[in-house]
Amino acid sequence: MPPGKWLIRGVIVLAVVGIVFSLANTFFLQTFFVFPSYTLFFLSLFTVFLAMLSFYYMLEQPVDKSPTKMPLFWFSFGNLFFYCITFFMFGFFTAFVKRSGGLPEWAFILIFSANVGLYACYLISLILNKRENH
Amino acid sequence: MEPIDDIIIPLIAGTVLLCMLLGFILYFIFLHYRTRQKFDWECQQFKHAVLQTEIEIREQTLTHMSRELHDNLGHIASLIKINMNLVSRDIPETDRSKIDESIDLLKHLIGDIKSLSVSLNSDRLENIGLVEAMTGDVTRINKTGYVKMHMEVKCEMPVMTKETEMFLYRISQEIINNSLKHSGAKACRITIDCQESNLSLMFSDNGTGFDVNETTKNAKGSGLSNLNKRCKMIGAELNMLSSKNSGTSVLITLPLQKQVAA
Numbered sequence: 001m002p003p004g005k006w007l008i009r010g011v012i013v014l015a016v017v018g019i020v021f022s023l024a025n026t027f028f029l030q031t032f033f034v035f036p037s038y039t040l041f042f043l044s045l046f047t048v049f050l051a052m053l054s055f056y057y058m059l060e061q062p063v064d065k066s067p068t069k070m071p072l073f074w075f076s077f078g079n080l081f082f083y084c085i086t087f088f089m090f091g092f093f094t095a096f097v098k099r100s101g102g103l104p105e106w107a108f109i110l111i112f113s114a115n116v117g118l119y120a121c122y123l124i125s126l127i128l129n130k131r132e133n134h
Numbered sequence: 135m136e137p138i139d140d141i142i143i144p145l146i147a148g149t150v151l152l153c154m155l156l157g158f159i160l161y162f163i164f165l166h167y168r169t170r171q172k173f174d175w176e177c178q179q180f181k182h183a184v185l186q187t188e189i190e191i192r193e194q195t196l197t198h199m200s201r202e203l204h205d206n207l208g209h210i211a212s213l214i215k216i217n218m219n220l221v222s223r224d225i226p227e228t229d230r231s232k233i234d235e236s237i238d239l240l241k242h243l244i245g246d247i248k249s250l251s252v253s254l255n256s257d258r259l260e261n262i263g264l265v266e267a268m269t270g271d272v273t274r275i276n277k278t279g280y281v282k283m284h285m286e287v288k289c290e291m292p293v294m295t296k297e298t299e300m301f302l303y304r305i306s307q308e309i310i311n312n313s314l315k316h317s318g319a320k321a322c323r324i325t326i327d328c329q330e331s332n333l334s335l336m337f338s339d340n341g342t343g344f345d346v347n348e349t350t351k352n353a354k355g356s357g358l359s360n361l362n363k364r365c366k367m368i369g370a371e372l373n374m375l376s377s378k379n380s381g382t383s384v385l386i387t388l389p390l391q392k393q394v395a396a
Binding site for chain 1: 163165173
């Protein structure tokens with residue numbers, strides 16, 4: 001069963017809500033000179049939701065192909081991996097700040113690795129997509 | 135929250151989080167594998183159903199054609215023969231030769247129509263059985279004088295479902311037709327044998343032969359692919375041995391216990 005119209009509409013509505021929320025946050029809550037953690041948190045949750053939705057879609061629309069050869073799998077996996085580490089950092093951020101006034105060195109390495117992992121997954125996804133189209 | 139003295143807690147929490155992600159991905163791959171298996175099975179069932187419907191429609195069409203041939207064309211040809219017999223009485227004996235020749239040709243035509251009608255009708259196959267039906271076809275082909283066909287049954291025919299008999303009959307007709315159409319063979323041989331729990335039908339001819347791999351690859355062999363599909367539907371195996379200028383042999387092996395109800 002392809003994702004129903006209600007689901008697509010739901011995603012669009014959520015995206016619009018996200019944009020409105022981000023603007024409202026910028027103007028009324030966390031202004032231009034404050035780190036927009038609320039917006040980022042909302043967008044991260046939205047991305048994780050979309051990644052989970054993609055996994056659900058892959059299960060509902062089976063093709064005779066291993067998931068590791070599907071661009072959507074790597075795209076969603078990259079997002080989940082990245083936000084897994086991002087939420088982990090969010091969770092410990094206050095504790096780190098309280099302890100030493102900032103993030104420890106290994107945290108930056110972890111964030112850097114998460115970014116490298118994310119873009120590597122995007123690259124694999126793009127390559128696979130190009131192969132699929134050819 | 136108390137200050138964290140070392141990185142043990144983040145390390146444990148991070149490891150747990152990544153393990154959960156890994157577990158989720160592995161579980162997803164497992165679920166995907168199962169879904170794919172189910173999907174493959176459904177695809178096979180769908181193809182099976184489509185093929186079965188195709189065959190049912192074909193059988194219905196053939197039966198309809200058979201009835202039309204027998205009841206309509208055969209009837210008209212018989213009426214023409216009666217009329218010609220009547221006409222020939224009023225013609226002087228010296229001029230009768232052409233009419234008599236035409237009457238002979240008509241007799242031939244009526245005979246051919248009848249045998250063709252019989253070979254197309256699957257209802258008749260149910261009554262007389264596979265061997266009788268195949269023997270009828272062999273006799274009909276031998277009558278044409280185009281090719282010499284020999285059929286040998288080495289064992290007593292085992293009991294099979296009507297569907298399996300019908301499938302085997304249509305498969306054998308397809309093989310014989312292919313041989314007549316493409317091989318240019320002058321002699322064909324059909325051998326039916328029972329070995330242990332298998333029934334084997336061997337078709338061989340002395341025709342030009344062909345490269346089986348090449349024909350299958352070039353997608354010209356839709357007939358071959360159909361034969362394979364039909365064999366699979368009744369749980370039989372088809373083996374074809376042929377090369378250019380050395381004739382063709384086709385062996386169909388049907389495990390009798392594993393008969394798939396088509």
